[in-house]
Amino acid sequence: MKVDLVTALADISPDALRLKIRSGDFTENTSGFAPGFVQCNIVILPSRWAADFLRFCQANPRPCPLIACSASPGDTGLPKLGDIDIRSDIPSYRVFRNGALEKECDNINDLWTEDLMTFALGCSFSFEEALLEAGLDVRNVSEKVNVPMYRSNIPCESAGPFSGDMVVSMRPFLPAHAIRAIQVCSRFPAVHGAPVHFGDPATIGIENLAIPDYGDPVSIREGEVPLFWACGVTPQVALENAAPPLAITHSPGCMLVTNLRNAELAVL
Amino acid sequence: MKVDLVTALADISPDALRLKIRSGDFTENTSGFAPGFVQCNIVILPSRWAADFLRFCQANPRPCPLIACSASPGDTGLPKLGDIDIRSDIPSYRVFRNGALEKECDNINDLWTEDLMTFALGCSFSFEEALLEAGLDVRNVSEKVNVPMYRSNIPCESAGPFSGDMVVSMRPFLPAHAIRAIQVCSRFPAVHGAPVHFGDPATIGIENLAIPDYGDPVSIREGEVPLFWACGVTPQVALENAAPPLAITHSPGCMLVTNLRNAELAVL
Numbered sequence: 001m002k003v004d005l006v007t008a009l010a011d012i013s014p015d016a017l018r019l020k021i022r023s024g025d026f027t028e029n030t031s032g033f034a035p036g037f038v039q040c041n042i043v044i045l046p047s048r049w050a051a052d053f054l055r056f057c058q059a060n061p062r063p064c065p066l067i068a069c070s071a072s073p074g075d076t077g078l079p080k081l082g083d084i085d086i087r088s089d090i091p092s093y094r095v096f097r098n099g100a101l102e103k104e105c106d107n108i109n110d111l112w113t114e115d116l117m118t119f120a121l122g123c124s125f126s127f128e129e130a131l132l133e134a135g136l137d138v139r140n141v142s143e144k145v146n147v148p149m150y151r152s153n154i155p156c157e158s159a160g161p162f163s164g165d166m167v168v169s170m171r172p173f174l175p176a177h178a179i180r181a182i183q184v185c186s187r188f189p190a191v192h193g194a195p196v197h198f199g200d201p202a203t204i205g206i207e208n209l210a211i212p213d214y215g216d217p218v219s220i221r222e223g224e225v226p227l228f229w230a231c232g233v234t235p236q237v238a239l240e241n242a243a244p245p246l247a248i249t250h251s252p253g254c255m256l257v258t259n260l261r262n263a264e265l266a267v268l
Numbered sequence: 269m270k271v272d273l274v275t276a277l278a279d280i281s282p283d284a285l286r287l288k289i290r291s292g293d294f295t296e297n298t299s300g301f302a303p304g305f306v307q308c309n310i311v312i313l314p315s316r317w318a319a320d321f322l323r324f325c326q327a328n329p330r331p332c333p334l335i336a337c338s339a340s341p342g343d344t345g346l347p348k349l350g351d352i353d354i355r356s357d358i359p360s361y362r363v364f365r366n367g368a369l370e371k372e373c374d375n376i377n378d379l380w381t382e383d384l385m386t387f388a389l390g391c392s393f394s395f396e397e398a399l400l401e402a403g404l405d406v407r408n409v410s411e412k413v414n415v416p417m418y419r420s421n422i423p424c425e426s427a428g429p430f431s432g433d434m435v436v437s438m439r440p441f442l443p444a445h446a447i448r449a450i451q452v453c454s455r456f457p458a459v460h461g462a463p464v465h466f467g468d469p470a471t472i473g474i475e476n477l478a479i480p481d482y483g484d485p486v487s488i489r490e491g492e493v494p495l496f497w498a499c500g501v502t503p504q505v506a507l508e509n510a511a512p513p514l515a516i517t518h519s520p521g522c523m524l525v526t527n528l529r530n531a532e533l534a535v536l
Contacts, residue, residue, distance in 0.1 A: 175466050175467050175468075175471065176465060178466070179450055179464070179466070182450045182451065183450065183454050186451050186454070194447050194451060195447055196447070197443050197447075198443050198446070199443050199493055200491070203443065225466075
């Protein structure tokens with residue numbers, strides 16, 4: 001999740017960007033491209049795992065906010081999100097066999113079967129854009145690094161084979177800005193919503209903020225407090241635990257760019 | 269502000285309660301009475317101080333959320349808030365001369381002149397009720413004491429002679445509950461709204477939480493964080509600084525009980 005929202009000049013439409021991705025011309029991080037539009041975490045599973053995964057999302061809406069899923073096994077489109085071919089519209093895919101990463105690739109045309117189901121989950125890029133629009137400094141954006149993410153000890157509610165602790169992302173703010181950030185993000189439950197914790201990292205099982213489990217550390221300045229949001233990496237941990245024979249996800253930061261506007265997700 | 273919202277059995281209507289107050293039968297703290305209805309901080313000033321005080325409220329809406337004021341000097345009613353006689357409908361008044369407290373009394377019939385203007389400001393009782401309805405523990409309520417209040421070093425914006433630092437009230441919460449409290453109170457900007465600070469009290473000039481400047485200390489439990497709200501005592505400090513020849517307020521906790529519902533103040 002290399003983030004470049006502030007300096008993004010790539011004011012390309014979602015459709016134009018997806019065509020570049022589909023043709024193999026764009027295989028990079030999507031952060032900062034097509035600003036204003038929702039980008040999604042993607043999980044693709046064999047149909048027999050679908051019901052349990054849907055239940056897992058339903059039971060854990062903060063880390064796993066489901067925005068769309070296939071109507072039927074084998075569907076390659078997600079019409080609610082735009083004119084999408086899920087086999088080729090993501091810049092980089094990760095393929096997992098029995099819970100273990102097998103490879104990364106630019107398309108999954110050769111892996112696709114009539115049995116696969118696609119799930120699109122909200123992503124923090126949407127609320128980061130709202131925070132920036134509110135005039136707040138999003139540290140991973142201003143420091144141009146991946147957001148730091150940590151495995152917390154907050155348990156997800158299990159659903160069949162899917163289980164695990166919540167992964168959280170962290171952004172530091174001064175208290176008055178933290179209050180504003182909580183207000184801004186509360187408008188966007190479909191993209192993780194308000195933080196789940198702030199302050200002492202040890203309370204949620206995080207030992208050292210300088211050593212994230214995923215992403216990069218960011219600086220925390222005098223007087224700032226770390227805020228922790230439920231993170232879209234959580235379902236990947238649940239996938240590792242469930243270990244289905246095949247699972248396909250986006251590569252971190254290489255999201256599905258949709259035609260849905262961030263503003264459409266605001267509940268207030 | 270002795271608070272007894274949780275155990276309040278006094279399910280009396282605002283009109284019935286005001287009649288008791290008007291007749292001199294009720295001279296107590298109004299906290300917990302007529303639940304569901306807005307109670308107001310009251311400031312009464314000579315008309316030549318009105319414009320500056322209105323500007324002070326307008327510039328400092330978080331500590332001084334103006335809900336209603338007299339249409340003209342000498343008006344004893346506030347029709348927007350119910351059938352009110354402001355000279356006798358508050359259980360206890362405080363009379364200030366040149367910024368100094370002169371006395372407390374049950375009515376101001378003998379002090380009233382055709383030159384006085386009344387200002388009704390939102391009070392934290394409304395958002396405390398919303399916090400309790402959200403299932404949160406409001407410590408000053410559960411410990412049955414006055415909320416602790418502190419003079420902060422957050423300056424108010426001055427308006428003519430009115431100036432001073434913001435007084436804040438403090439309620440402790442676990443971080444996850446603090447996030448919920450911020451969401452709940454954000455719905456009520458007319459009664460102080462979201463907190464202005466949380467965490468380290470020294471950041472806003474508070475030395476010792478155990479020694480409030482007004483009200484009573486409350487216990488802060490393991491893992492809890494203090495949240496600080498702009499407080500309706502702020503205008504009293506501004507009144508002391510402005511030192512008008514005459515100023516009349518309610519006595520702390522003895523509020524104007526109105527016919528306006530708390531739910532009517534919710535913006536969301």
